[in-house]
Amino acid sequence: MIEAETKIVVPFHDIDVMRIAWHGHYVKYLEIARCELLDKIEYNFPEMEASGYAWPVIDLHIRYASPLNFGQQVTVKSKIIEWENRLKIAYQIVDKDSGKRLTKATTTQVAVDIQSKEMLFESPKVLFEKLGIKP
Numbered sequence: 463m464i465e466a467e468t469k470i471v472v473p474f475h476d477i478d479v480m481r482i483a484w485h486g487h488y489v490k491y492l493e494i495a496r497c498e499l500l501d502k503i504e505y506n507f508p509e510m511e512a513s514g515y516a517w518p519v520i521d522l523h524i525r526y527a528s529p530l531n532f533g534q535q536v537t538v539k540s541k542i543i544e545w546e547n548r549l550k551i552a553y554q555i556v557d558k559d560s561g562k563r564l565t566k567a568t569t570t571q572v573a574v575d576i577q578s579k580e581m582l583f584e585s586p587k588v589l590f591e592k593l594g595i596k597p
């Protein structure tokens with residue numbers, strides 16, 4: 463399945479009074495990783511828009527198992543785990559050096575027809591084509 467690995471160094475402007483990454487910033491780390499993953503299948507935002515579908519995030523889950531520290535080098539591993547009816551991506555944030563798992567997360571996106579603004583209950587053919595899978 464399609465996977466990506468994205469390097470992030472926890473920046474000073476993301477840390478809180480405990481010198482760990484504030485929980486809200488994780489959404490950006492996932493977004494950066496997701497864009498890299500979607501670029502791999504050439505179906506990131508511009509291609510989605512050109513295909514006639516918006517893909518809003520409708521669900522997000524994050525398990526903050528261990529904190530991310532200021533300056534820590536981490537790898538966000540992302541992979542597509544569902545595509546038939548919705549686009550679900552699973553993430554693991556691991557320490558770059560030790561490989562220790564720090565965070566688990568998932569996001570779910572659904573296709574919305576840009577013209578009609580209606581949600582599709584089955585993913586459009588274009589996603590299957592991008593994934594190299596027969597619908």
Ligand SMILES: CC(C)(COP(=O)(O)OP(=O)(O)OC[C@H]1O[C@@H](n2cnc3c(N)ncnc32)[C@H](O)[C@@H]1OP(=O)(O)O)[C@@H](O)C(=O)NCCC(=O)NCCSC(=O)c1cc(O)c2ccccc2c1O
Nearest residue numbers: 478480482483484485486525526527528529530562563566
């Ligand atoms: C809270 C924790 C310190 C608990 O850790 P602990 O290890 O004691 O707990 P668990 O046993 O449940 O383990 C958690 C997780 O780690 C896995 N694990 C444990 N040991 C190992 C090991 N040796 N090797 C590998 N893995 C291990 C274990 O399996 C569990 O994983 P699962 O996925 O299986 O569940 C710790 O969880 C922790 O520090 N978490 C990070 C918390 C964090 O960074 N949160 C975000 C920043 S805090 C923040 O944003 C924030 C916002 C606010 O608005 C606030 C407002 C007011 C006050 C504070 C705020 C605040 O802090």
